[in-house]
Amino acid sequence: MKVDPNHTGRVAEAEVMAAAIRAGIPVALPVHDCRYDLVFDVGNRLLRIQCKTARKRGEVVVVYARTNRRAPEGFRATTYTAAEIDGVAAFCPELDTCYYVPIELVEANPCMHLRLSAPLNGQRAGIRVAEEYEFQRVNWAPNYPSGAVAQLEERSAGSRKVVGSNPISSTLHPTIEPPTVDVGAHEFRNLFGYYMEMAARGAEILVRRRGRPYVRLSGVG
Numbered sequence: 001m002k003v004d005p006n007h008t009g010r011v012a013e014a015e016v017m018a019a020a021i022r023a024g025i026p027v028a029l030p031v032h033d034c035r036y037d038l039v040f041d042v043g044n045r046l047l048r049i050q051c052k053t054a055r056k057r058g059e060v061v062v063v064y065a066r067t068n069r070r071a072p073e074g075f076r077a078t079t080y081t082a083a084e085i086d087g088v089a090a091f092c093p094e095l096d097t098c099y100y101v102p103i104e105l106v107e108a109n110p111c112m113h114l115r116l117s118a119p120l121n122g123q124r125a126g127i128r129v130a131e132e133y134e135f136q137r138v139n140w141a142p143n144y145p146s147g148a149v150a151q152l153e154e155r156s157a158g159s160r161k162v163v164g165s166n167p168i169s170s171t172l173h174p175t176i177e178p179p180t181v182d183v184g185a186h187e188f189r190n191l192f193g194y195y196m197e198m199a200a201r202g203a204e205i206l207v208r209r210r211g212r213p214y215v216r217l218s219g220v221g
Contacts, residue, residue: 026040081107181205
């Protein structure tokens with residue numbers, strides 16, 4: 001039976017929408033064609049979400065975040081940037097599970113591998129554990145800009161700008177007190193610059209290793 005990619009995409013979008021609603025996240029649909037499929041209202045900002053279908057390959061969930069665009073020479077493979085989306089939400093039909101990958105990871109690696117179990121050789125460096133990206137485990141509403149914004153602020157002035165459907169200032173509520181963010185050790189290591197910026201903005205980062213509190217990071221001010 002031939003697979004219809006449009007049907008597969010619609011199923012993924014519907015599953016992502018349902019998972020968000022179950023998580024208590026209000027969902028909006030754009031009224032015209034754009035690079036994102038859904039908008040999540042996470043309380044202190046709006047997230048532009050691109051929906052994808054993830055596939056299980058052995059003990060790995062593959063989130064492929066490339067797209068084909070029509071161009072004069074035919075079809076051109078392109079990737080997503082922080083100017084276009086805030087993250088990728090992927091539905092894995094084999095596991096009936098939705099995963100969320102923030103744009104800073106998608107930009108660095110458009111073909112993400114999320115592991116369902118530890119590798120046989122015991123390697124831990126660079127491994128992304130799938131369960132840490134499941135919808136119910138995502139911290140949807142940190143009260144400051146996304147990791148993409150924090151990382152871009154570290155770069156030299158004028159080198160890049162984040163442009164979205166709304167100015168950053170319009171989607172943040174500065175009156176909300178910064179929270180304590182609970183994060184796994186692998187995620188913390190891979191996105192250290194992001195969490196360092198969060199701490200500098202007033203958040204307290206609690207890092208867990210094998211489920212137990214391991215270290216805290218906070219700003220000096």
